[in-house]
Amino acid sequence: MANSVRRGQAHLDKSETCLGCGETSFTKDYARAERICTSCGLVVSERSADRGPEWRAFTAEERNARARTGAPMRLSMADKGLSTTIDWRNKDASGRALKSNTRAAIYRMRKWHIRTRVHGSQHRNLGIAMSEMERLSSQLGIPREARETAALIYRKALAKRLVRGRSIEAVVAASIYLACRIHRIPRRLDEVVAEAKIDRKQMGQAVRLVIYQVNVNIPLASANDLIPRLSSDLGLEGRTVRKAAEIVKNARKQRITIGKDPGGIAGAALYIAGILEEDRRTQREIAKVSRVTEVTIRNRYKELVRSLGISFPRS
DNA sequence: AAGACGAAAGTGGTTGA
DNA sequence: TCAACAACTTTCGTCTT
Secondary structure: OHHHHHHOOOOOOOOOOOOOOOOOOEEEEHHHOEEEEOOOOOEEEOOOOOOOOOOOOOOHHHHHHHOOOOOOOOOOOOOOOOOOOOOOOOEOOOOOEOOHHHHHHHHHHHHHHHHHOOOHHHHHHHHHHHHHHHHHHHHHOOOHHHHHHHHHHHHHHHHOOOOOOOOHHHHHHHHHHHHHHHOOOOOOHHHHHHHOOOOHHHHHHHHHHHHHHOOOOOOOOOHHHHHHHHHHHHOOOHHHHHHHHHHHHHHHHOOOOOOOOHHHHHHHHHHHHHHHOOOOOOHHHHHHHHOOOHHHHHHHHHHHHHHHOOOOOOO
């Protein structure tokens, strides 16, 4: 996996660039305070959305009457939460039985209503996939925003018929994993694999396939993103964390981070920061939380010290 | 004794002929 | 299809604190 880094994609750090596809144009949805990329549909939400009623309300009824929003529309629901159904009881709205000619008309409507509701198999697939996605992402603690992106990726994969002949599980897991990458939430492939009911190999294949076929640009996993998480696992102090972030930043400037396991870089940066700030952790401790070996920490450590010209105060 | 160091051999995946 | 390859891991002996 680390090797794929060598392909050398450009980084998309500018905030006005879509994390999903690198496009720069967004549609603004003011009502929901979101910007939606015109090319790939990635939803970037902004703060301060007020979906409440716009007049004051003093009683519960008033509040209900004045609220202007219903349940939010979500991509992570199979029918985007907008389905209508005509139920099978032949009663009208007030509960009276229908006359026979109306009944026949309703019957025909029902038939077409159901038939035209998305193409059967895909809809069924989505239903299964979305509940699986919900399960997996809550297990992994994925935030809502990333779940929506994952759902979008899955829909695209499904539309491209990538799911045929593959397990739904694998494609769902891949979508979630990629959504995490897009939103810069550090989740490793292994962590997702562990929760999903699939093996690494299937997962890897699915991930590669989706990257290839679906039009999403995936920002590379970077050591920066791992620092906060690893630091809290290690219980490091704020100044140490800041120091480590600075080291990673400099390392990236020197371009010595490309092609290396971000875990190793982050780990080594934390190790060095620990020594400099006298908030030290052993290589073993760091290696454990960053999921690389001590040897890798050592190698990165040496490289960082050498190319950044870090010297340690003798104590 | 724990921690750090580094050599050597092995692994899984990519690349290029 | 296959060999070369970079990055990383495992293992292990040695040095340092």
